[in-house]
Amino acid sequence: AEDIGRLIARLIDDGSTIQFSPGTTPQATLLALADKNDLGVHSNYLTDEIMHLVSRGVVTNRKKGFNEGKLVASTAVGTENLFEFIDNNPSIEFHPSDYVNDPSIISRHNKMVSISVGMAMDLTGQVAADALELNHFSGVTGMLDFVRGAFQSNGGRSIIMLPATAGGGRKSRIVPVLGD
16 A cells, blocks of 8 residues: 555646545555645545644645645544544535535536545456445545546545455456456
């Protein structure tokens, strides 16, 4: 996760607005952003790792282009320290998911970078993110909303992280057809 995080961090420019899904690799990527400047956050989740980037001055939300100066999220997942950081913090705004995940809102941010995790990908580029055959992984997410919004953002991009193998390296996550 740390190696992937360092590689992904190289794709994120100073002044970008970022969105991260939960998980080990996205959180490792957040840790690898420690040398970046003036990042903004517009994301489903606010985490301890994002809080640490704010405290280090990496996340300033000054160059977002929309909701400037505000860290915007729809939920928080983390430690008691995170919730103390959030409490009465005027630089943080929570909005319902129909706002945070709206591609027209997402696209207003400068250099919007959506970073999500896939479980498998087929040779046509389709990504399984929420379930594999007979295996439910998560509920419906805002992944596609952020992919679309980032694509429409000025200088934006969408990154889908996918470990190449599963099962201790015995099974490829890149398959001819999803569901196989």
